[in-house]
Amino acid sequence: MFKINDGISRVNCSDVMKHVNRKITLCGWVHRVRHLGRITFLQLRDRSGIIQCVLENELAEMKLSLESVISVQGLVVKTMKTDTGVEVIVDKLQVLNTANAPLPIELNQKELDVHMDTLLNNRVLSLRNHKEHLMFNIKSAIVDAFSSFLRNEDFIQIFTPKIVAAGAEGGANLFSIDYFNQPAYLGQSPQFYKQMMVAAGYERVFEVAPVYRAEEHATSRHLNEYISLDLEMGFVFSSKELMELEENLLRFIFNTIRDGYQKELQEVGVTIPLIERIPSISLHEAKQILAHEYHKSTSEMEDLDPEGERLICQYFSEKENSELVFITHYPKTVRPMYAKPLENHSLYTDSFDLLFKGIEITTGGLRIHDYQELITSIEENHLKVADFESYTNVFKYGMPPHGGLAIGLERLTAKIMNRPNVRFASAFPRDRHRLTP
Amino acid sequence: MFKINDGISRVNCSDVMKHVNRKITLCGWVHRVRHLGRITFLQLRDRSGIIQCVLENELAEMKLSLESVISVQGLVVKTMKTDTGVEVIVDKLQVLNTANAPLPIELNQKELDVHMDTLLNNRVLSLRNHKEHLMFNIKSAIVDAFSSFLRNEDFIQIFTPKIVAAGAEGGANLFSIDYFNQPAYLGQSPQFYKQMMVAAGYERVFEVAPVYRAEEHATSRHLNEYISLDLEMGFVFSSKELMELEENLLRFIFNTIRDGYQKELQEVGVTIPLIERIPSISLHEAKQILAHEYHKSTSEMEDLDPEGERLICQYFSEKENSELVFITHYPKTVRPMYAKPLENHSLYTDSFDLLFKGIEITTGGLRIHDYQELITSIEENHLKVADFESYTNVFKYGMPPHGGLAIGLERLTAKIMNRPNVRFASAFPRDRHRLTP
Numbered sequence: 001m002f003k004i005n006d007g008i009s010r011v012n013c014s015d016v017m018k019h020v021n022r023k024i025t026l027c028g029w030v031h032r033v034r035h036l037g038r039i040t041f042l043q044l045r046d047r048s049g050i051i052q053c054v055l056e057n058e059l060a061e062m063k064l065s066l067e068s069v070i071s072v073q074g075l076v077v078k079t080m081k082t083d084t085g086v087e088v089i090v091d092k093l094q095v096l097n098t099a100n101a102p103l104p105i106e107l108n109q110k111e112l113d114v115h116m117d118t119l120l121n122n123r124v125l126s127l128r129n130h131k132e133h134l135m136f137n138i139k140s141a142i143v144d145a146f147s148s149f150l151r152n153e154d155f156i157q158i159f160t161p162k163i164v165a166a167g168a169e170g171g172a173n174l175f176s177i178d179y180f181n182q183p184a185y186l187g188q189s190p191q192f193y194k195q196m197m198v199a200a201g202y203e204r205v206f207e208v209a210p211v212y213r214a215e216e217h218a219t220s221r222h223l224n225e226y227i228s229l230d231l232e233m234g235f236v237f238s239s240k241e242l243m244e245l246e247e248n249l250l251r252f253i254f255n256t257i258r259d260g261y262q263k264e265l266q267e268v269g270v271t272i273p274l275i276e277r278i279p280s281i282s283l284h285e286a287k288q289i290l291a292h293e294y295h296k297s298t299s300e301m302e303d304l305d306p307e308g309e310r311l312i313c314q315y316f317s318e319k320e321n322s323e324l325v326f327i328t329h330y331p332k333t334v335r336p337m338y339a340k341p342l343e344n345h346s347l348y349t350d351s352f353d354l355l356f357k358g359i360e361i362t363t364g365g366l367r368i369h370d371y372q373e374l375i376t377s378i379e380e381n382h383l384k385v386a387d388f389e390s391y392t393n394v395f396k397y398g399m400p401p402h403g404g405l406a407i408g409l410e411r412l413t414a415k416i417m418n419r420p421n422v423r424f425a426s427a428f429p430r431d432r433h434r435l436t437p
Numbered sequence: 438m439f440k441i442n443d444g445i446s447r448v449n450c451s452d453v454m455k456h457v458n459r460k461i462t463l464c465g466w467v468h469r470v471r472h473l474g475r476i477t478f479l480q481l482r483d484r485s486g487i488i489q490c491v492l493e494n495e496l497a498e499m500k501l502s503l504e505s506v507i508s509v510q511g512l513v514v515k516t517m518k519t520d521t522g523v524e525v526i527v528d529k530l531q532v533l534n535t536a537n538a539p540l541p542i543e544l545n546q547k548e549l550d551v552h553m554d555t556l557l558n559n560r561v562l563s564l565r566n567h568k569e570h571l572m573f574n575i576k577s578a579i580v581d582a583f584s585s586f587l588r589n590e591d592f593i594q595i596f597t598p599k600i601v602a603a604g605a606e607g608g609a610n611l612f613s614i615d616y617f618n619q620p621a622y623l624g625q626s627p628q629f630y631k632q633m634m635v636a637a638g639y640e641r642v643f644e645v646a647p648v649y650r651a652e653e654h655a656t657s658r659h660l661n662e663y664i665s666l667d668l669e670m671g672f673v674f675s676s677k678e679l680m681e682l683e684e685n686l687l688r689f690i691f692n693t694i695r696d697g698y699q700k701e702l703q704e705v706g707v708t709i710p711l712i713e714r715i716p717s718i719s720l721h722e723a724k725q726i727l728a729h730e731y732h733k734s735t736s737e738m739e740d741l742d743p744e745g746e747r748l749i750c751q752y753f754s755e756k757e758n759s760e761l762v763f764i765t766h767y768p769k770t771v772r773p774m775y776a777k778p779l780e781n782h783s784l785y786t787d788s789f790d791l792l793f794k795g796i797e798i799t800t801g802g803l804r805i806h807d808y809q810e811l812i813t814s815i816e817e818n819h820l821k822v823a824d825f826e827s828y829t830n831v832f833k834y835g836m837p838p839h840g841g842l843a844i845g846l847e848r849l850t851a852k853i854m855n856r857p858n859v860r861f862a863s864a865f866p867r868d869r870h871r872l873t874p
Contacts, residue, residue: 127637
């Protein structure tokens with residue numbers, strides 16, 4: 001049992017100012033130490049913030065290595081000399097775990113001055129730096145807001161298997177597993193399963209779970225394991241309904257973060273965009289903008305490339321003051337076999353992407369709900385109908401018209417925090433070369 | 438676009454009684470059809486419930502196969518003849534998707550009279566049955582309550598990789614993956630990563646994510662992929678603190694479900710236990726109870742077997758009216774290398790299990806936080822220190838005293854719903870023989 005505590009409850013650093021002239025216990029990490037003759041100023045850091053502690057007499061002479069874990073007990077006094085307006089005059093200090101010195105990276109700076117690989121190799125240490133730390137508080141808050149918004153719209157959270165017998169997109173880029181001597185794969189997306197849960201009568205479902213892409217490229221926008229925020233709903237008759245839902249959903253997420261992390265975001269210089277109306281253009285119009293404004297020509301039946309996405313976002317940021325833009329009317333050739341063609345425009349699908357600060361963060365749209373239409377589409381995509389039987393069978397017995405979307409959590413988080421690489425938004429990223437920590 | 442709607446918004450079945458004498462639109466599945474000469478009674482089911490619709494004249498003669506997806510428009514009228522007190526006199530009906538007849542299983546019964554394998558093979562259909570359906574509403578509600586409670590206690594939600602370089606328990610029962618020609622595995626537990634996130638200064642973290650166990654047995658209590666509700670917290674000095682947290686957490690979860698699903702749970706005959714104080718006994722005491730009350734002898738340094746767990750639960754249900762019981766003081770020999778030994782009882786660990794209705798639903802406890810102690814423990818467990826470097830390195834630089842626990846979501850859900858097999862609580866279970874749907 002903890003000896004130093006003397007029955008005095010632990011207080012978080014952010015709450016110390018509520019305890020002026022009272023004795024408190026603090027627990028945390030040694031953030032900075034300044035010896036000044038017979039007095040030592042120690043900055044103690046916990047999950048909530050940093051508090052200055054004053055060590056006098058014998059305590060002032062203790063050797064405390066940076067990042068050691070300690071507990072102190074002392075009196076809270078007012079002072080003009082700290083940002084918080086208080087400091088703690090320590091009368092007991094216990095080292096709970098000594099940290100090795102020197103540290104492999106210098107932590108108590110505003111920005112970590114290290115290469116991304118060094119930052120990721122020393123992930124647990126680098127996450128203690130304020131700016132890096134905040135990323136995962138925000139990521140958690142995004143998921144909370146996503147889930148709360150959807151539960152409020154009568155969605156339930158589902159959990160679908162990640163060990164699967166076939167891929168959602170038709171076989172490419174799958175990691176294979178030895179599953180009791182049967183071939184199996186890691187799911188690329190919960191697409192089929194979320195559709196099946198709509199068919200199972202839940203109508204409105206969401207999932208927050210990892211997806212796996214065995215893509216060999218090593219770009220700033222790809223991870224081989226990432227978290228997909230998926231939703232799917234029944235009795236939807238147009239992509240417009242889904243885009244409206246996503247606009248409201250993102251507005252809720254952005255407002256929640258802006259309100260909840262005002263001070264922290266200000267400290268790291270991040271502004272959360274205000275969402276009014278997200279502009280929407282067709283892929284054809286996007287290509288016209290690229291041609292006329294940026295002299296960039298692209299083929300009519302292809303998707304935008306990363307540079308195209310970046311330029312379209314630049315255009316809408318400058319001309320319409322919007323960091324977000326929907327792109328619609330994707331040709332069937334660039335969409336998966338389950339994408340529903342537009343009525344009266346059978347070469348195009350009733351689907352959309354959402355771009356945010358230069359990158360695609362969402363793909364969504366209506367799905368084919370008619371069994372025969374789905375089988376024909378699988379054949380047209382040169383896939384084997386037999387490979388998809390446990391999915392397609394469901395369409396024989398009452399599949400409602402439906403649609404949905406998926407948001408890449410790390411892309412959204414990294415872009416909100418203005419970081420140039422999606423790896424910064426993964427605590428322990430997995431890429432072609434990185435399997436540890 | 439949907440033609441039948443005429444601008445009249447869709448109403449959920451559960452809300453129809455609020456629209457007496459008004460025209461509404463309903464969307465859903467054909468649950469039951471009764472032709473009575475020139476009138477047809479159609480029960481329409483959506484995610485919220487079932488409403489009786491009345492078809493007259495030509496509409497009465499429509500052939501509607503069960504489970505077809507339809508939309509109807511009509512006038513809500515009061516009636517004494519239905520449970521809901523209302524019915525809808527239909528003037529338009531549109532079939533959105535015809536279901537094949539006959540169905541492979543009969544759905545509109547109170548209980549599905551089919552073998553578990555048939556139920557799981559036809560999962561999307563069987564989930565439309567009311568009793569099966571409710572399971573996943575409850576599972577979603579449990580996760581919501583778990584997350585809400587912990588966020589309120591200042592925990593953040595984390596997402597750790599499931600593709601890993603080594604197993605948490607030391608190498609057994611792992612699924613292997615080909616990861617770009619490197620050997621890799623599916624994570625058995627987020628144990629190491631949640632500890633690392635505590636060390637990263639978040640202090641209080643939780644995760645809701647799949648874990649993978651390549652166990653060959655096919656019992657009613659094991660899945661090869663299941664959802665683990667994990668939490669881990671820093672500055673914890675005794676398992677008692679964790680057990681107290683779990684007691685409050687489960688009380689919150691149980692109360693939330695009881696309040697939120699009163700009517701539904703009553704319909705399927707499920708009562709949610711009231712949690713006052715969860716009794717706690719040592720493993721030694723549990724074995725004495727087994728010996729004296731049930732004449733079951735067990736070896737001193739071993740864990741309880743499934744029959745032992747069942748009998749201990751029976752005992753506490755009968756004697757103390759508690760469906761839950763904590764077991765403490767597990768010997769080091771049955772706990773993993775990271776379990777912290779009890780002060781002054783170095784053969785035992787400061788850890789616990791929680792049993793619920795005959796089955797272990799939680800393992801938790803304090804973890805070793807001292808680097809050297811951890812290395813020694815790894816060696817004593819005959820594991821290779823080098824295999825755990827990216828985990829153990831973290832302990833050199835300021836790891837606080839900490840502990841945590843994990844709850845098996847499917848076990849908890851199945852037990853709450855009084856179902857005898859954990860597979861019923863997995864939408865698409867994975868076991869040795871089941872990789873689809």
